[in-house]
Amino acid sequence: MRVPDHPKLPIRRLQAHGHYNARMHAWTRHAIATLEAEAARSADTHLIRLDLPAFPGIPLYFKDESVHPTGSLKHRLGRSLFLYAICNGWLDEDRPVIEASSGSTAISEAYFARLLNLPFIAVMPRRTSKQKIAQIEFFGGMCHLIDGTDVYGAAQQLARERDGHYMDQFTYAERATDWRGNNNIAESIFRQMQREADPVPRWIVVSAGTGGTSATLGRYIRYGCAQRGETKLAVVDPENSVFLDYYDSGDASLTLERGSRIEGIGRPRVEPSFLPRVIDRMLRVPDADSMAALRVLEKLLGRRCGGSTGTNFVGALQLMAGMKAAGETGPVVTLICDGGERYAGTYYNDAWLEAEHLDVVAARTRLTRLANSGEA
Numbered sequence: 001m002r003v004p005d006h007p008k009l010p011i012r013r014l015q016a017h018g019h020y021n022a023r024m025h026a027w028t029r030h031a032i033a034t035l036e037a038e039a040a041r042s043a044d045t046h047l048i049r050l051d052l053p054a055f056p057g058i059p060l061y062f063k064d065e066s067v068h069p070t071g072s073l074k075h076r077l078g079r080s081l082f083l084y085a086i087c088n089g090w091l092d093e094d095r096p097v098i099e100a101s102s103g104s105t106a107i108s109e110a111y112f113a114r115l116l117n118l119p120f121i122a123v124m125p126r127r128t129s130k131q132k133i134a135q136i137e138f139f140g141g142m143c144h145l146i147d148g149t150d151v152y153g154a155a156q157q158l159a160r161e162r163d164g165h166y167m168d169q170f171t172y173a174e175r176a177t178d179w180r181g182n183n184n185i186a187e188s189i190f191r192q193m194q195r196e197a198d199p200v201p202r203w204i205v206v207s208a209g210t211g212g213t214s215a216t217l218g219r220y221i222r223y224g225c226a227q228r229g230e231t232k233l234a235v236v237d238p239e240n241s242v243f244l245d246y247y248d249s250g251d252a253s254l255t256l257e258r259g260s261r262i263e264g265i266g267r268p269r270v271e272p273s274f275l276p277r278v279i280d281r282m283l284r285v286p287d288a289d290s291m292a293a294l295r296v297l298e299k300l301l302g303r304r305c306g307g308s309t310g311t312n313f314v315g316a317l318q319l320m321a322g323m324k325a326a327g328e329t330g331p332v333v334t335l336i337c338d339g340g341e342r343y344a345g346t347y348y349n350d351a352w353l354e355a356e357h358l359d360v361v362a363a364r365t366r367l368t369r370l371a372n373s374g375e376a
Helices: 022-041 074-087 104-115 130-138 151-162 169-176 185-193 212-223 243-249 287-301 307-325 350-355 360-373
Strands: 046-050 060-064 097-100 120-125 142-146 203-207 232-237 281-284 332-336
Touching: 022 074, 022 104, 046 185, 046 287, 060 185, 060 307, 074 104, 074 169, 097 104, 097 151, 097 169, 104 120, 104 130, 120 130, 120 151, 130 142, 142 151, 169 212, 185 212, 185 332, 203 212, 203 307, 212 232, 232 243, 232 307, 243 281, 281 307, 287 307, 287 360, 307 332, 307 360
Parallel strands: 060 332, 097 120, 120 142, 203 232, 203 332, 232 281
Antiparallel strands: 046 060
16 A cells, blocks of 8 residues: 655554554544534534714624634634544544644644643744733643744744654645535524515625635635625735735735734735635725724724724724715624734733824724724
8 A cells, every 4th residue: 555645644654554553543533523512512603793974874783703722713713623633544542733823723633632631832933922822731732932023934843853743734724614504604693684674684794814814715706606695805914015916916925024913914925725716805004003993893882802803993994984985784794803902011001102103093983983984
């Protein structure tokens, strides 16, 4: 039998009679049952409606992913990545799991690794918030912090040194999730919208980190185009990210020296999971606007959200203003990706904002006017 050429499966782990010996097969069954039981315990996330008087006939909905057990949208991705790795034969008992992350995915993967009694190490930029590092450690994970943006190379090297599995969310996010259904985020949104007076979103607005969420939504919209033909997908991109430039140019070689300030979204390189052809429109959102939007949202929702939610809200408001100007109506849906408690020392810290030279006051005035008047 020819041994498959796969860098994630060391030859010494293969048995002469095939990939699975009896022990590994038993562990695989147990691991999948554990992950399925965890999914069964998790209720669906809420869809919160916000009616802004300045936008009659254009209700705004927030899919609140912060209520997952690990506090973010990445909980879905973490479960999917573990299932994908297990079913591909890349994980077995006691094998370390290594991931490159800006924090939220690592928190979720640390949670699932603990469920499966697997060692977990997150490779992250040194600027990652202390709150995220503490949460990874709370779930039993370890943090390997680096300077610069090459978390990928550092994670690959660490996996080789530890004989571990590099989970590689940036490659596998778009394929690990069943985009046709199985209670993915797209199916959940459309199911929850069914009883609304106008059940078909005109726009769904998300941001991109791996590109997995936009890939799932874009594919699902197209897969059910007979029922969802009016829905379009918009992706917002922060500063210091190449996604929008790649969307416009098609140049997959684009890179940047500096990474995004908005943790979890925007990348300094084009990630394999980012699929531009399933996206209908992309918008650049300045970081000052994202920070200002968090403060506007806090007044509207009575709670603090993470930075990427601010980016999403800015894009949603811009699209809603365009719809109003064109005389169009219909729902707009976006995401609360995570809560604001992880960013007390950064996005909600005036000293941090000043050090980053972000003029939030002017941006907040402009966004408040847009939310209250419907005009930029």
